[in-house]
Amino acid sequence: MYLDPGSGSVILQTVLASLLGLGVIVRIFWRKIKSLGGKKELENVEIEDEDDIDEIIN
Amino acid sequence: MKLSTNREASSFRDPSGFLFRRNNQIFRQINNIYKEDYDLFISSGLYDKLVQKGWLIAHTEVDEPALFDELAYKVIQPEKIKFISYPYEWSFSQLRDAALQTLKIQKKALQAGMVLKDASAYNIQFHQGTPVLIDTLSFTRYIEGQPWVAYRQFCQHFLAPLALMSLVDIRLSKLLQMYIDGITLDLTSRLLPRLSYLNGGILTHIHLHAYAQKRYSDPTQSRAPKNVQVSKQAYIGLLESLENTVKKLSWKVHGTDWAEYYQATNYSDQAFEQKKAIVGQLLQELSPKTVWDLGANNGEFSRLGIDLDDCQIISTDIDPGAVEINYLTCKKERIKNILPLVIDLTNPSPAIGWANTERQSFFERGPVEVCMALALIHHLAISNNVPLEEISHTLAALGKNLIIEFVPKEDSQVKKLLASRQDIFDNYTMEGFIQAFSHEFILQKQIPIPGTCRTIFLFSGK
Numbered sequence: 001m002y003l004d005p006g007s008g009s010v011i012l013q014t015v016l017a018s019l020l021g022l023g024v025i026v027r028i029f030w031r032k033i034k035s036l037g038g039k040k041e042l043e044n045v046e047i048e049d050e051d052d053i054d055e056i057i058n
Numbered sequence: 059m060k061l062s063t064n065r066e067a068s069s070f071r072d073p074s075g076f077l078f079r080r081n082n083q084i085f086r087q088i089n090n091i092y093k094e095d096y097d098l099f100i101s102s103g104l105y106d107k108l109v110q111k112g113w114l115i116a117h118t119e120v121d122e123p124a125l126f127d128e129l130a131y132k133v134i135q136p137e138k139i140k141f142i143s144y145p146y147e148w149s150f151s152q153l154r155d156a157a158l159q160t161l162k163i164q165k166k167a168l169q170a171g172m173v174l175k176d177a178s179a180y181n182i183q184f185h186q187g188t189p190v191l192i193d194t195l196s197f198t199r200y201i202e203g204q205p206w207v208a209y210r211q212f213c214q215h216f217l218a219p220l221a222l223m224s225l226v227d228i229r230l231s232k233l234l235q236m237y238i239d240g241i242t243l244d245l246t247s248r249l250l251p252r253l254s255y256l257n258g259g260i261l262t263h264i265h266l267h268a269y270a271q272k273r274y275s276d277p278t279q280s281r282a283p284k285n286v287q288v289s290k291q292a293y294i295g296l297l298e299s300l301e302n303t304v305k306k307l308s309w310k311v312h313g314t315d316w317a318e319y320y321q322a323t324n325y326s327d328q329a330f331e332q333k334k335a336i337v338g339q340l341l342q343e344l345s346p347k348t349v350w351d352l353g354a355n356n357g358e359f360s361r362l363g364i365d366l367d368d369c370q371i372i373s374t375d376i377d378p379g380a381v382e383i384n385y386l387t388c389k390k391e392r393i394k395n396i397l398p399l400v401i402d403l404t405n406p407s408p409a410i411g412w413a414n415t416e417r418q419s420f421f422e423r424g425p426v427e428v429c430m431a432l433a434l435i436h437h438l439a440i441s442n443n444v445p446l447e448e449i450s451h452t453l454a455a456l457g458k459n460l461i462i463e464f465v466p467k468e469d470s471q472v473k474k475l476l477a478s479r480q481d482i483f484d485n486y487t488m489e490g491f492i493q494a495f496s497h498e499f500i501l502q503k504q505i506p507i508p509g510t511c512r513t514i515f516l517f518s519g520k
Contacts (some may be wrong), residue, residue: 001207002072003176009210009270014286016262020295
């Protein structure tokens, strides 16, 4: 690694980590519930990105 | 190790490799130190995926001898970018699109088990109308638990200028010219309005980030945890949060100088169409490969060149609002050969960075085959007091041919410029103009625009 990530930046990331990570899990969980309920996604714009997240995590 | 003169001046920070120029072609040497990452980048299919999406510049591996053989793993030849532009020359949406592209690439990389090890705005260039990553060596293997090394760089290069442009003043993009590694977060935090603390993304990634940097500025003294771990979910959460923060930032064109200029001029629709026909015809006749449209406003006249074969048009204006409209129009109409840029011709981008060679000045990136200077001369000669000979001299250095509009003193726009000041411009007449320009140019054509007192001239360089 040739960049200095900066100690403050790294520490902030770890602080944010738990919160933001939780957000991602909740969102995926929520989407699964919605799809179980047979609700169709109306917004197609960001679909590709959304699928990406599942793919990255699983 | 002797530094060769043909190594690109901007390519020295990352030991993974560097760009060099040979016989007017550009190559990238990949060093042995980057071998493992490069092989993974290719074998994981990430390279193919990104190139196929048009997010990364394509390259071919070539047999070209390396510049520093003892370090070299491979030499690649990237597809040529026709014009290198810099973030301080981009309009709001250009920088925003570049930021979002960086995050999209990062997410795609993560799928392939890699991440971006840097997030420099200078690694993004506009290629055929869209932002692409040009640094093939930006990817490294993702190791679970490690934080994003380039988080700070992303915030400084993208988020800080976007926030300042959106929430304070659009002109603050020029701070990027002063701070080559992005706008420092403590300065950004100070400049942003108090209300920005209510924006969750700005609060965390700018204000708290700046605070954390100050608080832990000396890592040898701080009580920072030694083994920091950021889970994959958290990593994605961070990227998502940055993406949402960028997406929420917006800027609407209003109140800038020129954005509504065409509506406010005294051109009748008919005269405007005739001017377009004249300029369009001249462009067709010249059929150049490179055009700089200087003072292009919203790019209406640059777009006369969209059908020119293999022609790159740089469409510049001093007004960030006009350039924003130009970019959004080109984006909407999927125009690939026009690059709108914010350039103040009276003070164009200088050469900056290490040894004043890292980023080229605007003029260094010329000359071109055709310069266009439509409805510009009165702003240079009268508003900015540049003598006509000096304007001619400068434009002669920029382009082999010149399409220029002369706007005489009888024109209402010039009258406006002279209304509040003494008229010290005795030789600002058509004759004076022709005489001044004949030192370095040969007059080829002189076409009056019907219904106006203006004239279009075609000059060619001597």
